[in-house]
Amino acid sequence: MTTRSILITGCSSGIGLAAARGLRSDGWRVFAACRQEADAERLRQEGLEGIRLDYDDAESIASAVAHVTDATGGRLDALFNNGAFALPGALEDLPTDGLRAIFETNVFGWHELTRQVIPIMRAQGSGRILNCSSVLGLVPMKWRGAYVSTKFALEGMTDVLRLEMRDTPIRVVLIEPGPITSNIRVNSIPHFERWIDWEASPRADQYRETLLKRLYESRGKDTFELPPEAVVKAVRRALSARNPAPRYAVTVPTKAMGVLRRILPGRALDRIISRG
Structure with missing residues (x-):
């Protein structure tokens, strides 16, 4: 059988790294993409097929897809869109250019890569597209408006794509983690410092x-936090x-919020979320 x-x-870390290692151990040929070439080189030294792919750079997306298809003879059985960043801060303090920047990576880049992969999967007669969402694609939380916006957009985009692909052999799936051990909080600090002038905010206190x-x-782990291997x-x-199911929820909070948003009135759900 073909690998x-x-x-x-x-x-480079977190869910993506755990998935690359885990699927390679399962016998998959894994192309592990990182935004920085140094991280891709580190993965190559580990024995993974590390490649550079920056969602903000259309040329790097095309180059990565060409590299993969050249290496496999034109095949790609699955795509797992996972790379993203967070930009914390109150929405009233978020410059619109900051919102554009996070959408460029977390939504538009995913769309560009997915569009380039779909023709490959159509031609080979099969394929899976997995998009990594979040519990914040289901419910909002304060201070996370930029990230929440991108994940809500991703949920809608993925649902529509799944419907549109029903007449093809391509299956589209949402993976919905909750609190997972990762570097996303630390990695968000430069974005916060670039875009949010918190000291000038009426919310400074x-x-x-x-x-x-x-x-x-x-601060240690969050409540119900799981390792990336759970994803x-x-x-x-x-x-x-x-x-495959349309969506796979990971962690207790994600499963609970998926239920609560369907059964509770809006104000009741707001009260519960605000306590967190």
Whole structure:
């Protein structure tokens, strides 16, 4: 049998790295993409097929897809869109250019890569596209408006793509993690410092009391936090199922919020979320 191939983005750490390692151990040919060439080289030294792919750079996306298809003879069995970043801060303090920047990476880049992969999967007569969303693609949380916006957009885009692909052999799936051990909080600090002038905000005291402590102070794991390998289990299920589910929820908060948003009135759900 031909070795199955998958392109995974955001593999420098966290979910992407765990998925790359886990699927390689399962026998997949894994193309592990990172935004920085130094991270891709580190993965190559580990024995993974590390490649550079920057969602903000259309040329790097095209180059990565060409590299994969050249290496596989034109095949790509699966794509796992995973790379993303967070930009914390109150929406009233977020410059619109900051919102554009996070959408460029977290939404538009995913769309560009997916569009380039679909013709490959159509030609070979099969394919899986997995998009990594979040519990914040289901419900909002304060201070996370930029990231929430991108994940809500991703949920809608993925749902529509799944419907549109029903008449093809391509299956489209949402992976919905909740609190997962990763570097996303630390990695968000440069974006926060670039875009949010919190000291000039009418919410400056709230920043000091809440968000700054969360960003800059060591605080251990969140409640219900799981290791990234928990997400890899869901990825395996989505890839191996003959008829995969539209979405796979990971962690207790994601599963609970998926239920609560369907059964509770808006104000009641707002009260519950605000306590968190």
